[in-house]
Amino acid sequence: MTQIISRQVRLAARPEGRPGPEHFRIEEHPLPAPQPGQAVLQTLYMSLDPYMRGRMSAAKSYAKPVEIGAVMEGGTVSRVLESHHPDFAAGDIVLSHTGWQTHAVADAAGFRKLDPKVAPVSTALGVLGMPGFTAYSGLLTLGQPKPGETVVVAAATGPVGSAVGQIAKIKGARAVGIAGGPEKCAFLREELKFDAAVDHRAPDFAEQLKAACPDGVDVYFENVGGAVWEAVFPLLNPFARVPVCGLIAQYNSSAPPPGPDRLPGMMREVLTRSLTIRGFIQSEFTAQRPAFLREMAQWIAEGKVRYREDVVEGLDKAPEAFVGLLEGRNFGKLLVKLAD
Numbered sequence: 001m002t003q004i005i006s007r008q009v010r011l012a013a014r015p016e017g018r019p020g021p022e023h024f025r026i027e028e029h030p031l032p033a034p035q036p037g038q039a040v041l042q043t044l045y046m047s048l049d050p051y052m053r054g055r056m057s058a059a060k061s062y063a064k065p066v067e068i069g070a071v072m073e074g075g076t077v078s079r080v081l082e083s084h085h086p087d088f089a090a091g092d093i094v095l096s097h098t099g100w101q102t103h104a105v106a107d108a109a110g111f112r113k114l115d116p117k118v119a120p121v122s123t124a125l126g127v128l129g130m131p132g133f134t135a136y137s138g139l140l141t142l143g144q145p146k147p148g149e150t151v152v153v154a155a156a157t158g159p160v161g162s163a164v165g166q167i168a169k170i171k172g173a174r175a176v177g178i179a180g181g182p183e184k185c186a187f188l189r190e191e192l193k194f195d196a197a198v199d200h201r202a203p204d205f206a207e208q209l210k211a212a213c214p215d216g217v218d219v220y221f222e223n224v225g226g227a228v229w230e231a232v233f234p235l236l237n238p239f240a241r242v243p244v245c246g247l248i249a250q251y252n253s254s255a256p257p258p259g260p261d262r263l264p265g266m267m268r269e270v271l272t273r274s275l276t277i278r279g280f281i282q283s284e285f286t287a288q289r290p291a292f293l294r295e296m297a298q299w300i301a302e303g304k305v306r307y308r309e310d311v312v313e314g315l316d317k318a319p320e321a322f323v324g325l326l327e328g329r330n331f332g333k334l335l336v337k338l339a340d
């Protein structure tokens with residue numbers, strides 16, 4: 001095989017606050033020769049996810065940061081160009097984790113073969129991938145929605161939030177979505193059939209949310225934190241469950257929010273209302289993955305779960321698209337398409 005050059009986005013510097021183009025650099029490097037057990041891949045789709053902001057920082061977290069100068073990490077859907085692993089052949093489409101680059105050589109042991117006849121292969125990065133699994137495992141294991149209960153979720157048009165609301169409805173609960181702007185709210189009500197949708201940018205957001213939850217909130221699936229959390233917290237019913245999945249409103253913060261310390265008052269409410277607030281990382285529920293793939297594929301086939309993708313074309317667009325994701329400029333699962 002002729003020498004393949006991989007075009008890559010590498011981490012140039014660690015951002016303080018909002019990332020910008022200066023924190024990334026694009027380079028081209030020849031691929032190394034594949035070893036036994038490895039495969040040569042061409043990236044078709046790259047996933048852009050909020051967790052990548054954490055990987056740009058050296059702060060202690062559940063996963064190691066991307067080193068300065070290293071290729072940005074992330075999930076990918078790739079075509080196998082050359083295989084040195086018995087389970088994969090040239091032409092296979094696989095779920096891989098090769099990051100922000102056009103081509104890679106990687107250990108094939110972690111690949112999952114994708115069948116384009118079952119679902120568009122891009123869904124392996126969204127509704128049928130890590131974000132969909134996060135919604136499924138976090139909501140069902142920790143949120144435990146019951147028929148008639150109210151489930152609230154923010155970032156509700158994204159891959160995690162949209163699945164949370166639709167699974168809540170499958171379980172007989174009322175789904176209330178929070179999203180940025182009237183277009184996203186209309187999509188939640190009209191396309192995803194949420195019972196209500198509230199725009200967190202509206203000046204009377206807290207009042208609108210209260211009106212949308214006349215019986216209070218039994219499950220709040222926390223994706224956002226910040227002002228949204230402050231509006232939801234007073235509405236939580238006794239014994240409400242709060243799976244803490246993400247805090248995207250805080251990911252670009254470099255200082256604590258201004259104002260008085262609200263933690264003592266909040267802890268008093270946790271006690272007197274018997275609230276359960278539980279953080280999680282989806283990888284702790286890996287054993288549920290086969291059940292997720294089976295159930296989610298069926299819900300999609302039955303039209304009970306719908307999804308929306310926001311596809312950007314070309315590797316060079318990735319940094320700008322990623323910065324936009326942290327500010328709500330994406331509308332649906334954000335993907336970068338690199339090849340057909």
Ligand SMILES: NC(=O)c1ccc[n+]([C@@H]2O[C@H](COP(=O)([O-])OP(=O)(O)OC[C@H]3O[C@@H](n4cnc5c(N)ncnc54)[C@H](OP(=O)(O)O)[C@@H]3O)[C@@H](O)[C@H]2O)c1
Nearest residue numbers: 050134155158159160179180223245246247249281282328
């Ligand atoms: N714990 C885990 O294992 C795990 C796994 C995957 C994802 N997550 C978390 O799940 C959350 C959603 O992820 P996703 O992939 O589905 O992302 P996403 O919804 O596609 O994108 C993030 C969305 O967050 C919203 N947002 C950003 N800043 C906000 C703010 N200040 N206030 C309110 N909303 C804001 C924006 O939507 P609007 O325009 O609607 O505001 C933006 O589109 C993230 O917090 C992510 O870190 C956690």
